[in-house]
Amino acid sequence: MICLHVPLTDRTGGEQSVAGEDRHNVVAAAASSNTVLVVEDGRLPARWPYLAERLREALTARGIAVRWESIPAGAHLRDLPSVAEVVALVVLGVEPEPADIDALPKLAMVAGVGGVGTAAAQRAGRAIACVDGGRGHCDSIAEMAIGLMLSALRQIPSWHLKMAYAGSVVGPLPQWQFADHPGFVNGTIRGKQIVVVGLDGVGAHIVELCDAFHASVAVFHPDAADVDFTVSGVERVDLDHIACHAEILVVPASSPEHRIPARVVDQLNHGTLVVTLASAGIDMPALRARVLSDELAWATDIDPNDPVRAGDPILGRQNVVHAPGIAGRTRDANRNVADVLAENIFRAVNGAPPWLWDCPPLPDASDREAPVQQVSHDVADDDSEEAKTDSDSRGGDDTGIPAPGLGPHDRGRAARGGSHCGSGSGEG
Incomplete structure (x- = not known):
């Protein structure tokens, strides 16, 4: 599915783009050289074991010259020889300083993962586009949410452990036709009322997957436009109505604007299943209290920065399914x-x-140290309907480069101007 190619704005009202003459300056700079510099901190093989080979292959196949450098702690990108011709900079585990960006006069784009490289580029005061590779994590993280959901609904980890220790004798008798936990939401995803927090890349994909299971899905995303819900085909729900809509509540991201407060956690119906992929997205003390009281079920991919210690009473409970922060850490995510x-x-x-x-x-105006140039995503140099129609029919934009194959879950994040994929990215 191809996105509509129209000028889009972020939620602060600024266009996520380089307009007019600035855009042509970027084009001229990029066209003058095909030099790409990838810098990493020496730990890339351990942190991203499949990314480097895939990136080299993809760029080489496109005829792009790639220079790969490892920068140890204390060294500076600007001290590398012959960096003046670099057009595209990829930073993996290395945070460039403003002086590093200044040393790259032809730089048109800085790319990284998890926001690395963005701050220095946005404060450079010239037309440098910023890219985050986080979209590549979305499928792995969204599918992890479904896996946690199924595991909790059917008590799969609990049955696995019982059989591992005692064999099949622990299973239900052949004549028993119910084997789930009656105290919590259970059974199939089909027909369940599910509320997903956030219609970003991961959230939109979770919505798509739940829809494929024929669940009834609603989304809490207060700053999303009505068109985002129309395109995704889901119902909008406000904060005060989450409890009455949710048999299953999915919290995939850590956005402060979308955080589920304690009062909403306390309102959730007894037996509700809460699926979390980012601990900062929900009031954790309130959630833990209700889980420990056997009032809620919880399936979670624990944030690596929020570890669970041995002996924690949250461990080993029939109403809890844990994973150790693995949602986005797949070979597929590396390659994507x-x-x-x-x-x-x-x-x-x-x-x-x-x-x-x-x-x-883009950062708020109060956070900027220098004017930030923006990159234009206008479909053509004029605003005529004819120009827009021609661009859309090509399936790309006015450059003639076709858009990647986008599924329905990509359309929502295109309308919001960013790819924010929550936790489990593996970057860090």
Whole structure:
């Protein structure tokens, strides 16, 4: 499915773009050289074992010259020889300083994962586009949410452990036709009332997957436009009505604007299943209290920065399913992140702006140290309907570079101008 190619704005009202003459300056800079510099901190093989090979292959296949450098702690990107011709910079585990960006006069794009590289580029005071490869994590994280959901509904981990220790004798008798936990929501996803928090890349994909199971899905995302819900085909729900809509509540992200407060946790019906992929997305003390009181079921991919210690009473409970922060840490996610980076690098060196949905939101004006130039995603140099129709019919934009194959879950994040994929990214 192809996104509608119209000028889009972020929620602060600013266009996520380089307009007019600034855009043509970026195009000229990018067209002058096909030099791509990838810098990492020496730990890439351990942190991202499948990313490097995939990124090299993808760029080489597109005829793009790639330079790969490892920068140890204390060293500076600007001290590397012959960096003046670099058009696209990929930073993996290395945070560039403003002086590093200043040393790259032809730089058109900075790409990374988890916001790395964004701050220095946005404060450079010139037309440098920023790209985040986080879209590559979305499928793995969203599918993890479904896996946790199924595991909790059917008590799969509990049955597995019982059989591991005692064999099949612990199973239900052959004549018993019910084997789930009667105290909590159970059985199939089909027909369940599910509320997903956030209609970003991960949230939109979770919605799509739940819809495929024929669940009834609603979304809490207060700052999303009505068109986002129309395109995704889901019902909007406000904070005060989550409890009456949710047999299952899915919290995939840590956005402060979408955080589920204690009062809403306390309102959830007895037996509700809460699925979390980001601990900061919900009031954790309130959730733990109700889980420990056997009032709620909880399936979670624990945030690695919020570890559970041995002996914690939350462990070993029949109403809890745990995973150790693995949601986005798959070989597929490694490769998909590389593909997202390569896709946007290819655009940069061919004079095109990056895909809007891979651009981090611009900082608030109060946070900027210098004017931030923006990259235009207008479909053509004029606003005529004819120009827009021609661009859409190509399935790309006015550069002639086709858009990647987008599923329904990509359309929502395109309309919001960013790819924010929650926790479990593996970056860090």
